[in-house]
Amino acid sequence: MSTALDGLRQKIEQVLAFDQPALSVSVVGDQVMVVGDYFLNDEGSAPAPEGPMATFAVRVLFDPAYPSVEPLVYETGGAIPQGRHLNPNNTCCLGVWEQWLVEETDHSVSAFFAGPFRDYFLSQTHYRLHGEWPFGELPHGLDGIVVAYASVLGIDADKKKVVEHLRVFARPGWPRGHWPCPCGNGRRIRACHKIELANLRTAILPAMAKRMLQRIESPH
Template sequence: MQKINLNKDLNEVLEMFPKLKLSEKDKKKSVCGEIAIFDAADNYVDSFDIKVTIPRNYPHGFPLLFETGNKFEHIPDRHISEDGSCCVSSLQESDLVSQKGITIKDFFLRYVIPYLANQLYFDSQEEWANGDYEHGSDGILQYYRELFKMDDIEQVISLLYFFNTKKMNRNDNCFCGSGSKLKRCHLDVYCNIKDFSKTRIEMDLLYLKQLSKKRARKQQNQEL
């Protein structure tokens, strides 16, 4: 059933984007070729050469997008990862999506097209359409700061430790310390983070602790 679904999903993508083709090497499938980007009025804007790799456990796992035509500089500031893949979402979002599963068609519509369109927007406006996102450890901190609505990195780390070791019920007092029940306070935040993989939280904790130490050393050096 999984193989049948994948073939069906791939055919939908190839019909939607006729200049793409299926490639298979070492039993790893990918979609490669040229993809056109259109504006809101359906006018052609530009094209990119890309490759999208298919996870082995499809539809689970998160596909990877690679821009293969070097249409823009492959650097972190253009949202390119160390392995050359495109940063189409936060690490935390990709973790959640990979567990829930995503079809290759939805991946193209939700991530590939918006990412490439945003690159074109940056080329013309010298800014990102929806604002910029920090890279690496700073990006991880930014994600949790916005999720928890707190600025202090040590508070963020403490909360992640808490979520990594404890489960909460709807009628428990909220983790924020308000005294309200979780169901009447930050239930949406908890429902979001409780679905993260243990590996994702542990990796984020590692990066945040390293970032905290780095900032502490910098602060000490400035005070000397």
């Protein structure tokens, strides 16, 4: 077993030990697997005496390159029907991973389980009870990726504009003032969105911009 895999396994065990006693953690091949019943508890609390809000049978596969590689989450008990935010490969659609990586500074295993993972199953529970999504709903496929990236960039959900912005950030070096502004109005960056682009640059480094460009050009 590699040091990276064993270290990741230990981190996951520590995160889940307090309030998820029905989840087991093991190393399977070159991944860390979490399997069992996930208890959807009130946020930030220990399991309530009356029991969890809901229980889901799950399997989660972590790559040793986490958080660069998104965990694969499966709901294995049949509680979530097709068409309700399941990907074509039957993994749970927790959102657009790059959006979480850019918008959040804490990418720890604990932050994953408390954030995208819990939010997904909370949303599914709320929808089952009330028929609406508590955090809103992204479109499926490429449209959802465009909306998520546009939110990160603070622009309209227009694929062409999203791509132009990402191309600026994918270039090496700071966005130079003489470059055309990616907003498309014909001005140079220095006379247009210089401040906004400078602020975004701290979160969207060239490697992340290239990753986002690749995702938007090959959404599947």
